[in-house]
Amino acid sequence: MTDTYLSRIGNLIRDARRHKGMTQSDLAELLATSQSAIARIEQGGQNLSLEMLARIGEALDSEFVSLGHSQPTHLRVEGGKQLSGTIEVKTSKNAAVALLCAALLNKGRTTLRSLARIEEVNRIVEVLGSIGVKTRWLPGTNDLEIIPPAKLDMDAIDIDAARRTRTVIMFLGPLLHELDHFQLPYAGGCDLGTRTVEPHMIALRDFGLNIHATQGYYEAHVREGQSPAKPIVLIERGDTVTENVLLAAARNPGKTIVRNASPNYMVQDLCFFLQKLGVKIEGIGSTTLTIEGVANIDVDVDYQPSEDPIEAMSLLAAAVVTDSAITIKRVPIEFMEIELATLETMGMKFDLTPEYFSANGHTRLVDLTTIPGPLKAPADKIHPMPFPGLNIDNLPFFALIAAKAEGTTMIHDWVYENRAIYLTELTKVGVQVQLLDPHRVMITGPTTKFRAAEVGCPPALRPGVVVLLAMLAAPGTSVLRNVYVINRGYEDLAERLTALGAKVETFRDI
Numbered sequence: 001m002t003d004t005y006l007s008r009i010g011n012l013i014r015d016a017r018r019h020k021g022m023t024q025s026d027l028a029e030l031l032a033t034s035q036s037a038i039a040r041i042e043q044g045g046q047n048l049s050l051e052m053l054a055r056i057g058e059a060l061d062s063e064f065v066s067l068g069h070s071q072p073t074h075l076r077v078e079g080g081k082q083l084s085g086t087i088e089v090k091t092s093k094n095a096a097v098a099l100l101c102a103a104l105l106n107k108g109r110t111t112l113r114s115l116a117r118i119e120e121v122n123r124i125v126e127v128l129g130s131i132g133v134k135t136r137w138l139p140g141t142n143d144l145e146i147i148p149p150a151k152l153d154m155d156a157i158d159i160d161a162a163r164r165t166r167t168v169i170m171f172l173g174p175l176l177h178e179l180d181h182f183q184l185p186y187a188g189g190c191d192l193g194t195r196t197v198e199p200h201m202i203a204l205r206d207f208g209l210n211i212h213a214t215q216g217y218y219e220a221h222v223r224e225g226q227s228p229a230k231p232i233v234l235i236e237r238g239d240t241v242t243e244n245v246l247l248a249a250a251r252n253p254g255k256t257i258v259r260n261a262s263p264n265y266m267v268q269d270l271c272f273f274l275q276k277l278g279v280k281i282e283g284i285g286s287t288t289l290t291i292e293g294v295a296n297i298d299v300d301v302d303y304q305p306s307e308d309p310i311e312a313m314s315l316l317a318a319a320v321v322t323d324s325a326i327t328i329k330r331v332p333i334e335f336m337e338i339e340l341a342t343l344e345t346m347g348m349k350f351d352l353t354p355e356y357f358s359a360n361g362h363t364r365l366v367d368l369t370t371i372p373g374p375l376k377a378p379a380d381k382i383h384p385m386p387f388p389g390l391n392i393d394n395l396p397f398f399a400l401i402a403a404k405a406e407g408t409t410m411i412h413d414w415v416y417e418n419r420a421i422y423l424t425e426l427t428k429v430g431v432q433v434q435l436l437d438p439h440r441v442m443i444t445g446p447t448t449k450f451r452a453a454e455v456g457c458p459p460a461l462r463p464g465v466v467v468l469l470a471m472l473a474a475p476g477t478s479v480l481r482n483v484y485v486i487n488r489g490y491e492d493l494a495e496r497l498t499a500l501g502a503k504v505e506t507f508r509d510i
């Protein structure tokens with residue numbers, strides 16, 4: 001390694017260490033070395049072995065050197081294997097991102113326990129870090145500590161990271177209490193066709209927020225001292241718009257009433273967290289929320305979000321497509337009831353344990369064991385509805401399950417303009433899919449022969465996972481290219497499926 005290389009790596013290590021709020025001695029202790037050795041490394045005065053670099057990377061949760069890191073990641077699947085064993089559902093992506101935004105409300109220390117270590121969370125952590133929020137993964141855990149600064153530096157926002165998620169839109173609610181003028185880059189997320197932000201703008205107007213969309217940015221101006229004089233009626237029952245109103249109401253000392261609120265799982269987790277911050281909320285789990293906020297929040301708080309119903313559904317679909325009996329632990333049954341009832345009408349059998357509670361103390365969980373057997377197409381089309389309906393993010397998994405069922409199933413995605421179209425990618429692995437229009441596909445099963453194939457990952461999380469799961473059923477080697485979108489929502493999916501007996505490995509182009 002040349003001197004310039006060493007000093008560039010030293011700088012990277014120093015920045016990552018500071019970003020994590022660690023001293024040189026803290027890092028030295030984790031690496032069982034001395035503070036002076038860390039000082040030398042950071043000054044570029046120490047030759048580094050690859051092993052040492054890997055250890056430092058692990059201690060700082062940062063990959064400093066990786067071959068072809070900027071290259072896309074792909075998955076290689078040796079399909080045709082049955083799965084067996086037990087797998088646990090991780091906490092949800094969608095609650096995690098809401099809670100990360102909610103941490104901006106609290107001047108004290110927020111510790112979010114057992115967060116999924118996924119790209120979506122990484123992007124928000126990057127955005128938070130760039131505006132001055134200190135974040136730190138507690139060593140050896142999935143627990144994230146978050147401490148906001150006295151003053152946020154919005155000019156330094158990491159625009160690239162922000163643009164890769166839709167979640168930045170949920171900065172609006174917390175920030176309107178902190179700043180009278182700020183800019184946020186346009187929100188990204190899955191490419192599912194146009195996704196409106198209009199309901200957010202309308203709902204937050206009553207808190208004095210005025211948003212003007214300029215080139216690539218939302219330009220926000222806040223009229224101070226304004227709070228809703230009458231109930232806020234959401235024009236659609238969206239999850240993130242409900243969360244945005246909750247985030248705005250949390251520091252509004254008066255009473256805020258929200259009607260047509262989403263009672264979905266991530267909204268409930270956010271409510272339970274806000275209660276821990278001292279915010280009073282009535283109506284959790286219903287479509288009318290009454291919130292009594294607290295002007296200044298400064299508490300040290302711990303919270304663990306509940307398990308991800310969409311991950312649970314994904315694992316269930318993996319079992320169905322491979323005709324396997326597996327046990328899925330920690331399934332948030334209360335957000336899967338309609339899905340399971342629908343599967344029962346298709347002839348699916350499973351065993352459930354008695355219910356127990358998630359660490360948040362509220363969400364009902366079960367362990368579910370799948371029982372392989374023949375399935376038949378449902379009598380009616382399958383379509384999603386806002387909670388308590390069949391979850392829109394679970395709909396794509398029904399396309400895969402329908403491929404195993406005798407007969408023809410219509411899947412109707414009335415919500416997203418593009419998501420149903422991506423399901424036609426399943427034809428590449430041998431599924432009979434007919435696109436009726438951008439919202440409806442017909443699947444004819446049972447698919448007796450899934451075919452191995454090389455497929456570019458659709459630019460949407462759930463359809464991407466559906467294609468991956470279909471590959472598990474296809475004997476031979478399949479490749480799914482460019483899977484960033486999957487890593488956005490699932491932690492170590494390849495490794496965890498492999499632990500169940502599948503063979504899925506990650507690789508990059510060199």
Ligand SMILES: CC(=O)N[C@H]1[C@@H](OP(=O)(O)OP(=O)(O)OC[C@H]2O[C@@H](n3ccc(=O)[nH]c3=O)[C@H](O)[C@@H]2O)O[C@H](CO)[C@@H](O)[C@@H]1O
Nearest residue numbers: 094097195196236237238239240241266386392393415416
């Ligand atoms: C980070 C996060 O939590 N993301 C979830 C959230 O996104 P998010 O809350 O951002 O969802 P959107 O605002 O994009 O809403 C989804 C779509 O549903 C439409 N719509 C929604 C509700 C309604 O009553 N009427 C209606 O037409 C919207 O216009 C939009 O086209 O909710 C979506 C719908 O549950 C989920 O797919 C996302 O995983």
Ligand SMILES: C=C(OP(=O)(O)O)C(=O)O
Nearest residue numbers: 166189190393461462489
């Ligand atoms: C659509 C999804 O997510 P996002 O809102 O993050 O794009 C999803 O989780 O399937």
